[in-house]
Amino acid sequence: MDTQAVVPPQPRGNGKVHGEAPRRNQRVALEDRTNFEAGQVEIEGKITRRITRSFHAQLLANAQKNNGNPVLVPGVVDKAAKNRNDAPAKKVTKKAADEDVNVVSSDEEKEKPVNRGKPVQGSRKEVKTLTSILTARSKAMACGDTNKxxxxxxxxxxxxxxxxLAVVEYVDELYKFYKLEEDDCRVGDYMDTQxxxxxxxxxxxxxxLIDVHRKFELMPETFYLTVNxxxxxxxxxxVTRRELQLVGISSMVIASKYEEVWAPQVNDFVCLSDYAYTGNQIRVMEKAILQKLEWYLTVPTPYVxxxxYIKASIxxxxxxxxxxxxxxxxxxxxxxxxxRHSPSMIAAAAVYAAHCTLNKRPFWTETLKHHTxxxxxxLRECAKVLVGFHSKAGESDLKxxxxxxxxxxxxxVARRTPAKIC
Structure with missing residues (x-):
C-alpha cells in the first residue's frame, strides 16, 4: 500500500506552531516525493536504510568522486533523469538550482538545508598565505618606489x-638618436694598421692642438670634432710620421669651418706650425680627409x-x-x-668624476641616471681612469x-686634489 511523506504543519498567524520558533526557508518539495517513506531512498528497486545527515554527506562525496555524474539527493526523485528518454530536458534556471530543500531525517537528527546547485563544502574560511601577503606588499612597494x-x-x-634654440620639444629624441649614432661613428683599434x-x-x-685651440680661442665643439x-x-x-701633424692641422681647419662663425685662416695655421707646411699642402690634405670621410661631419662627439649631462647636474x-x-x-x-669607451660614456664618467673631485653630493642622481x-x-671604471690621468697630469710630459x-x-681646477673612487 502506497504511503506519502508526512509534511510538517506550516506556521500560521504569528508563524508559531505549538510554541515552536518559526523556521526560515522551510519548504517541502511534495511534487518531488515518491511513495517511499520519508527519509528512505530506492536503490535497484529496494528500499534501503534511512538517510541520516552523515549518510547523506557520504552519498554526496561518493557522487562527486564519480566524475560529475548526476547526484541523487536522498528523499528526492530526479525527474529530469526519469524523463530524459521521454521528453527533452527543461532548462533549469539558476534560481531553481539555488533553492534550499529540506531533507527529512530521523527524529534524532536535526533538519539541515542542502543546496542542490552547489557541492557541500567544509566550513573552513579563506586564509591568506604568507606568500600571497608578501607578494602583495612587494607589488605595493614596487609601485611606491616607481612613483618615488x-x-x-x-x-x-x-x-x-x-x-x-633649446628645442625642448625635440631634445629627448635628439639624444636618443645621438646614442644610436655614436656607435657608427666610433673607430676601432687602428694603430696596428699604422x-x-x-x-x-x-x-x-x-x-x-689643445694649445692651438686655446690660442685661437675656438669653441669646445671645434676641439672635439677635430679629434674625431x-x-x-x-x-x-x-700616414707617415711626417704627415701626422699635417693631418692634425687640416682636421682643425675643417672643424673650424664647420663649427666656428669666424674660422681661422689657413695662413694662421701655417704660422703656428712654424712653416713646416705650406698653405697648399694643408688644402690638399683637407680635400683628402673630406673625401675619405665622405663629407660626413655631423657626428656625436663627447661634447654633445x-x-x-652638465645641464642635468642641476x-x-x-x-x-x-x-x-x-x-x-x-x-x-x-x-x-x-x-675603449664611447663618447657618451666618457662624458658621463667625466661628470661623475667631477662630482667626486669637488665633493658635490650626491655624486650621481636619478636625473643623471635617467638622461645618461x-x-x-x-661609470666607475671609466671614472677611475680619468681620475688617474688627473693625478698624473702635473708630472706628465704633455703639459x-x-x-x-x-x-x-x-x-x-687642474690643481684640485684628485678624487678617490673605490
Missing amino acids: LKEQIVDFDAADVNDE PDINSKMRSILIDW IIDRFLSRRM FLAR SPDDEMKNMVYFLAELGVLDYQTTI GYSEEQ ALFKKYTKPEYGA
Whole structure:
C-alpha cells in the first residue's frame, strides 16, 4: 500500500506552531516525493536504510568522486533523469538550482538545508598565505618606489620652454638618436694598421692642438670634432710620421669651418706650425680627409653629451663645468680610453668624476641616471681612469692641457686634489 511523506504543519498567524520558533526557508518539495517513506531512498528497486545527515554527506562525496555524474539527493526523485528518454530536458534556471530543500531525517537528527546547485563544502574560511601577503606588499612597494623615482627626476628643461634654440620639444629624441649614432661613428683599434706612428705620437699631436685651440680661442665643439676627424681618417688611411701633424692641422681647419662663425685662416695655421707646411699642402690634405670621410661631419662627439649631462647636474657652477671639461679632455687625449669607451660614456664618467673631485653630493642622481642611461656602477671604471690621468697630469710630459686648466679663467681646477673612487 502506497504511503506519502508526512509534511510538517506550516506556521500560521504569528508563524508559531505549538510554541515552536518559526523556521526560515522551510519548504517541502511534495511534487518531488515518491511513495517511499520519508527519509528512505530506492536503490535497484529496494528500499534501503534511512538517510541520516552523515549518510547523506557520504552519498554526496561518493557522487562527486564519480566524475560529475548526476547526484541523487536522498528523499528526492530526479525527474529530469526519469524523463530524459521521454521528453527533452527543461532548462533549469539558476534560481531553481539555488533553492534550499529540506531533507527529512530521523527524529534524532536535526533538519539541515542542502543546496542542490552547489557541492557541500567544509566550513573552513579563506586564509591568506604568507606568500600571497608578501607578494602583495612587494607589488605595493614596487609601485611606491616607481612613483618615488619619477618624483626624483627633475625636469630641468622646463626653464627653457620659451627658448627656441633649446628645442625642448625635440631634445629627448635628439639624444636618443645621438646614442644610436655614436656607435657608427666610433673607430676601432687602428694603430696596428699604422706602421709609422703609434699612440704616443697621437697624444703628442692632440696635446699640441689643445694649445692651438686655446690660442685661437675656438669653441669646445671645434676641439672635439677635430679629434674625431683625426681618428676616423687614421683608421681609413695610412700616414707617415711626417704627415701626422699635417693631418692634425687640416682636421682643425675643417672643424673650424664647420663649427666656428669666424674660422681661422689657413695662413694662421701655417704660422703656428712654424712653416713646416705650406698653405697648399694643408688644402690638399683637407680635400683628402673630406673625401675619405665622405663629407660626413655631423657626428656625436663627447661634447654633445657633455653639454646635456652638465645641464642635468642641476645648476652647476663654473668650477663644476671646468672640472668636467678638464677630465673629458684628459680622456680624449689618451688613445686607449678613446677607443675603449664611447663618447657618451666618457662624458658621463667625466661628470661623475667631477662630482667626486669637488665633493658635490650626491655624486650621481636619478636625473643623471635617467638622461645618461648609465648607473654609478657602470661609470666607475671609466671614472677611475680619468681620475688617474688627473693625478698624473702635473708630472706628465704633455703639459699643454695641464697648463690650460691651471689658468685663473678655468678656475685652476687642474690643481684640485684628485678624487678617490673605490
